[in-house]
Amino acid sequence: MTTATAQRASSGEVRDLSIDWLRDLGICAVVLIHVCEVFNPWDTWHVANPERSRLAGEVVVFFAPWIMPLLMVLAGASAFYALRRRSAKKFAGERVSRLLVPLLVGILILVPPQVYLERRLEGVVHGSFFAFYPHFFEGLYPRGNLSWHHLWFLAHLFVYSLLALPFFLYWKTENGRRQLRRIARWCSGPFGLFWLAVPLVLERHLLWWLLSDRLVLTTDWANHAILFVAYVYGYMLAAEPELSAAIDHQWKSALLLAGLVSGALWALTWRGFLPNGLPEPYAPGYLAFWSAYGIGAWAWIVAALGMMRARPLRDAAFLRYSRTRSYAWYLVHQPVVIAIAVVIIPLHWAVGWKILVIGVATALGTVAAAEGLLRISLTRRLFGLPGGARRLGRAAQPLVPVAGAR
Numbered sequence: 001m002t003t004a005t006a007q008r009a010s011s012g013e014v015r016d017l018s019i020d021w022l023r024d025l026g027i028c029a030v031v032l033i034h035v036c037e038v039f040n041p042w043d044t045w046h047v048a049n050p051e052r053s054r055l056a057g058e059v060v061v062f063f064a065p066w067i068m069p070l071l072m073v074l075a076g077a078s079a080f081y082a083l084r085r086r087s088a089k090k091f092a093g094e095r096v097s098r099l100l101v102p103l104l105v106g107i108l109i110l111v112p113p114q115v116y117l118e119r120r121l122e123g124v125v126h127g128s129f130f131a132f133y134p135h136f137f138e139g140l141y142p143r144g145n146l147s148w149h150h151l152w153f154l155a156h157l158f159v160y161s162l163l164a165l166p167f168f169l170y171w172k173t174e175n176g177r178r179q180l181r182r183i184a185r186w187c188s189g190p191f192g193l194f195w196l197a198v199p200l201v202l203e204r205h206l207l208w209w210l211l212s213d214r215l216v217l218t219t220d221w222a223n224h225a226i227l228f229v230a231y232v233y234g235y236m237l238a239a240e241p242e243l244s245a246a247i248d249h250q251w252k253s254a255l256l257l258a259g260l261v262s263g264a265l266w267a268l269t270w271r272g273f274l275p276n277g278l279p280e281p282y283a284p285g286y287l288a289f290w291s292a293y294g295i296g297a298w299a300w301i302v303a304a305l306g307m308m309r310a311r312p313l314r315d316a317a318f319l320r321y322s323r324t325r326s327y328a329w330y331l332v333h334q335p336v337v338i339a340i341a342v343v344i345i346p347l348h349w350a351v352g353w354k355i356l357v358i359g360v361a362t363a364l365g366t367v368a369a370a371e372g373l374l375r376i377s378l379t380r381r382l383f384g385l386p387g388g389a390r391r392l393g394r395a396a397q398p399l400v401p402v403a404g405a406r
Contacts, residue, residue, distance in 0.1 A: 042060075
């Protein structure tokens with residue numbers, strides 16, 4: 001997509017298809033990541049095959065630094081389009097109906113089967129799901145059972161949406177627009193958009209020591225620093241055309257840097273240095289590694305945005321289908337992965353066949369389960385799903401759900 005087209009998109013004249021394509025392809029990547037996590041030799045996921053695959057692990061390593069921040073950037077861009085025709089009050093109300101309510105419903109409906117299947121695979125639970133359900137509320141996962149699993153993203157995005165709203169409203173004012181233009185001019189000079197990677201790197205170093213629990217809303221400060229700032233960056237990139245133009249001019253150099261960082265990560269994991277060989281926290285090697293990790297993540301984001309914007313995009317059949325379903329795909333995909341994995345894991349198959357069968361079955365099961373949610377009026381309302389296909393050119397960009405590595 002050309003810069004001029006992107007500028008018209010940011011002014012609300014046309015839909016920026018690059019956001020739709022990246023969002024939906026990104027969610028497909030999340031599904032792939034979670035299939036690979038079952039076989040990841042460098043991580044312990046909810047369910048794990050006894051025999052692991054280094055190749056599956058490398059897939060996770062490739063996406064881990066940047067897929068979540070990228071999709072948070074897209075969520076911030078979606079907020080820009082939503083606020084063009086919504087008041088702050090209506091915007092906040094929609095976050096409740098599309099994020100908070102689905103989170104609570106999902107914890108009660110989508111998460112208990114996952115925990116039940118995990119416990120059965122572990123040999124801890126032997127009875128029926130209905131007998132287990134009351135025990136779901138006993139203790140916090142992983143020692144207990146109560147969890148939000150992959151739905152943690154909905155909680156984080158809900159909080160981020162409200163925290164960032166004052167910034168977004170300010171940037172709609174004349175003073176705010178001038179501030180964004182100054183930032184854009186700075187990012188058009190030496191080192192370009194990579195100035196925006198500095199807060200991501202510094203915040204991780206400064207806040208990592210506060211981290212006591214992963215994926216807990218009140219303690220996961222290091223990831224908040226990255227994901228919240230990425231969400232804010234998404235709004236900025238959509239709101240200021242000069243920042244979009246900087247992406248168009250700088251994405252190729254960003255792609256080169258991103259490839260180098262990913263290549264180094266692949267080599268280090270393949271040779272066994274990662275993750276067990278990481279230096280002690282705040283040693284020089286530790287600071288260098290996480291600095292490169294953060295810069296590489298931002299480079300992939302810039303590269304992905306630039307590559308997609310540079311293509312002559314069209315509203316293809318896949319996009320028309322996925323646009324109203326990708327949110328549902330995210331909601332249901334992890335229960336589907338776990339349900340299929342607990343059946344396949346005990347089988348005495350080669351690991352390659354297991355990956356293939358779980359991957360194909362997950363794709364089909366996710367599509368089928370999402371269709372089920374969409375076609376039932378009650379579940380469609382409870383999970384904040386659209387009631388029908390959206391016309392091309394609808395002003396509000398869809399919410400961008402994402403899952404991380406867990």
